[in-house]
Amino acid sequence: MLHTLQNDRLKLEVSPQFGAGITGFSTLRDSGEWLPLMRHTLLEHLQSGKTGNFSSYILMPYSNRIRNAHFRFAGQDYPLKPNNREGTARHGDVFSKPWTTIMQDARAASYRIDSRDFSDFNFPFPFVGTVTYRLEKMTLLIQLELQNVGSSPMPAGMGIHPYFNRFIPSSQEATLEFGAGGYYQVPADLMPTGGPIPVPPELDFSSARAAGGQKLDTVYAGWNGVAHLRWESLGLALEIAADPIFSHFVAYTHYDGTLALEPVTHATDGFNLMEQGVENTGVKVLEPGESMDGTIRMRVQSLT
Secondary structure, eight states, X not given: XXXXXXXXXXXXXXXXXXXXXXXXXXXXXXXXXEEESBOOOXXXXXXXXXXXXXXXXXXXXXXXXXXXXXXXXXTEEEEOOOOSTTSSEESBSGGGSOOEEEEEOSSEEEEEEEGGGOTTOSOSSOEEEEEEEEEETTEEEEEEEEEEOSSSOEEEOOEEEEEEESSOTXXXXXXXXXXXXXXXXXXXXXXXXXXXXXXXXXXXXXXXXXXXXXXXXXXXXXXXXXXXXXXXXXXXEEEEEEOTTOOEEEEEEOTTSEEEEEEESSOTTHHHHHHTTOSOOOOEEEOTTOEEEEEEXXXXXXXX
């Protein structure tokens, strides 16, 4: 079952059953045509729950990869179950689980997940996650909250993994623009071994340019909290703005031709990097009962 949120200009579809993930996000043009800003979720993926092929999914209680599906925290080892062919643990475990609807109306909905409800949950610390989607005029707001409901401190992180269309029907390729203080240089396994370094010219998007001409799978640090996608030929733009807790930003060119732009709170393998003494990983340590939260705003804009 899908939940559809809609106002005069925006439409959002969400699947509570599969990670409270987004299955479509579109804007209405003056011509009466709905334009898909995120990639379309195919019916076969909806039916099978292949959330990795959704329009967007939630990353919690960490984002990106954990090396060898194993991390150290406060001097102790915590093995996880690998959930991909690389042998890493990736993107947390909430994207594959059903969420409970706690509120829904025509323009907003909230969902909740409690890791204690699942005997097979792939994380050693209990937590509760909440997401609220809300449409306000030309803006989609996504609010995330993560609470430690255990009796000991836990490492934590969160974010979203949306896939945007580089090409919308009748458009030329979108340009991408954002600022960042550094990036994590990685070997072939995409796992950083140290802190961020200055961004090289080929990975610099401080001036708008097309992203599709190169392969990106890059984690940026010190993100300035704003990114712009512009479909100039359509006179259409999308501004992604996030609270400061989302200090990191991932840009990834998918083989299906879409562009993943991910506001996240921490670096790839951030738990292990923090344990090794790397500074400013973005990982939060939540005390028992403590929460972290933040909001991401996606505002549709006209360039004409």
